[in-house]
Amino acid sequence: MSNRTSIKVALEIVGTVLMVVGALLIGAVLVVLSENNPIEAYQAMIAGAFGSKQKIAEVVVKLIPILIMSLGVSIAFKAQLWNIGAGGQFLMGSIVSVAIALYVPVPIWLRIPLSFAAAIVVGAGWAALAGWLKARFSANEVITTLMLNYIAHYLLLYLINGPMQDPYSDLSQTDVIPDGMRLTKLLGPTFRLHSGLFIMIAVVVLMIFFWRTTLGYRIDLTGQGEKVATYSGINVNRTVILTMGLSGGLIGLAGWIEIFGIQFRLLDGIAGGLGNTATIVALLGSLNVYGVIAAAIFFSALLCGGASMKRMTDVPYSVVDVIQGLIIIFVIAKNVVWDRCDPMKLFSKKKGYSQHAE
């Protein structure tokens, strides 16, 4: 990497950090307005995220689905495919995982890989459907993935109140999956951290290489414009469907991990805003693997810390939502501002303005 490129990367990082700091500062103002001490609030938040081994483990538990999903989202975003249907793809992956775990009459050891594969395939198919609609009918993927989110959500509601409802309970949820199928707890029974962590690490390693593969180049090039991609010999329609499939596949996988590692059953709200968070994380991380990792860690800590801040202080949890929202706005605004002020200028020789005019 050349000197100039590293300066660019450094600037990019500085800009992102500034955005986050800005969002946190505005969050602090809100805390003051709610007549609380912002320093205490953020202290509670940090303590809530990193204060003990247990807390750190919880952050990692959150990180697993967020990171995998945001990496999935970033694949589609790179191709300029605005897959905002991560929530729906996650749900479809979860639903099929539980269905296979509970109902398929094969030995337990076989159900695990079967559900694993099925979650990926179904998540991929759910997203690829939007890709196909775009390729075939030029349907805007923002709309279709959003609509598919609703369909997935209502399907879940139907299933947990109908055919898949736990027969021994009145609650809207399914039965839990058998003990023997669950992911191993890594730090003993009192910690929720599970072996899905290794899957996450594997996904990260794969993604580090992914943008250097020919497939990665192909997806990236498709995002550069249909004309130039076609000219370069790429079948754009096929790539659009494939890209959406890859994106949704990773997200479906996250659904499987959540079921087999944390939830063990279907119930309303298992996606719990994960879809939106993944979208923000992908953008905040500039679709770059390392950026996305950093952003995912930040967001996992923010969500865990925010929950505990709410318990420890009188600060409402909505501060966390506001911070999330501000970050979205900043991410969008950043690109505009960055282009305008050309921060690279700081690194070129600059002399004072000389006066030549009459």
Next chain:
Amino acid sequence: MASLAVKMRGITKVFNGVNANDHVDFDLRKGSIHGLLGENGAGKTTLMNVLYGLYQPEEGTIAINGRTAEISSPTKAIALGIGMVHQHFMLARPLTVVENVMLSRKSRRGIFLDTKETARELRELSDRYRMGIDPYSKIWQLSVGEQQRVEILSAIYLGAEILILDEPTAVLTPQETEIFFDTLREMRDDGKSIILITHKLEEILSIVDEVTVLRLGKLIGAKAVDETITKDDLTRMMVGREVLFHFPPLTRDPGDIRFRLDGISAMNDKGLVALKDFSLELREGEIVGLAGVDGNGQKELCEVMTGLRPSVAGKMTLDGEDVTNHEPAFYIQKRISHIPEDRHATGLALNWSLKNNLILKSFARPPINRNHLVQTKKVEENWLQAEKDYQILAIDGDEQVRCLSGGNQQKVILARELNCEPSVLIANQPTRGLDVGAAEYVRTRIINARNRGCACFVVSADLEEILQLSDRIAVIYGGRLMGILPRGSDPLEIGALMMGKGLEEKLEERELEQQNIH
């Protein structure tokens, strides 16, 4: 001395630590046409972008009509009566002509749109300057030449008194250029001041009152243009040395037929017939030039030949094999290179680095691809070779190709398309926007490719280029082949065919034939 419309002093603009403009002074007299000359990457566009408020210079001052002006945005520039037509069009492609014009200003009817009124005024202006623009056509449906005229039309419409034209004639035919220059002269006589960037030295000599020359960001000098100035003087100022126009001689006779078009027909983007029953043979080791006024089906023809557009009738064969209507990848595989007319949207991934643009078509094939991974080392080698071979002016190959000057962008495409040992080369306007030196260089490259056995097909609106390069000259008009002429044919004859002369007789002949049959 007449007063100055524009007075720029000590303009310095730095990009990534490189001085694109280095203490440049520039004067534009009121009511004059001023030429701005320089090699690719000399900083012409940058200087004009500074004047138009698109870039803020690190140093220097600008005075408009004697008053110091802080031009912080194009809006300010327009308010000061400065209009600019860019080298690469800045039109919103999905919108119509009139909608594009209305984007640049407030509606006169408050919150309602004044589309009808604007369209009528545009049509009047277009008629007055013989531009033939329909205000209601969508930009993406227009040929490059037409888009150029739309840009000029809208700048004039927005009331520009100082008009900056960045290589406007690059996309015009000689005839169009003449008409366009008449328009410019009229505008000058109306008291407007015009800055004309061009690489065509004849144009400088024929229309310009004064010329300013830049080289590598620095001002070389400004001169009044009179009879005493020659092309050679200008070239020397521009390049700093003599340019030798040497051509490799024709070293081989054409071989077998490589690419054959047989009765090809195709539609354009508007769904109208753009190519009618077009037949042509390209032989191994031969350059066939296609002469024609822009927008007569050349683009569609090149696209059909590379799989970017389906043909609705006819057949294509490559070395005897039927290659009609395959996917673009198929033609790339067959080593058919294509230099597209529209380098920005089609020929380059603007946000990609230079290095990656050089492997746009080859990243999926060895040696760049090994075990499905793109070999960064090979990419780097490839770049260094291309930089050296084509003298691409860039910082380190990692910058976005968007940041390159127009001519250097074209060099990137050329390097990519010529370095893969093509068996057929389809070059649509290969030297458009290149400076004299670079253009000669590209032509030499094409001739070298021909001498290696490549079947070359060169489309150009520049008749001189066609005459210089072609072993055979095909002429297209209205999507039809008007005729094929040998090397050394009379330019007047070609010109006549380009304007469609002879078409009527041809059609009459055919009608007669048909009557005879009945």
